[in-house]
Amino acid sequence: MFGLGDFDIKKTRFYEEVREEILEEVKQQVKHEEVLELIMRQLRRRIGNMDQQLQERIS
Numbered sequence: 001m002f003g004l005g006d007f008d009i010k011k012t013r014f015y016e017e018v019r020e021e022i023l024e025e026v027k028q029q030v031k032h033e034e035v036l037e038l039i040m041r042q043l044r045r046r047i048g049n050m051d052q053q054l055q056e057r058i059s
Helices: 013-047 052-058
Strands: none
Touching: 013 052
């Protein structure tokens, strides 16, 4: 009726903008997790094992 039979949302500007925003957020989250893991490894090297409560507070 509206000619939407061959409509592909992936070809719209809106879809591309949302996709890029989501990808950027995922990249930032991954980077944050990698930095946190690096910090935790460095702390374990310097002060040894930490109790779970301290690790959670740092996170």
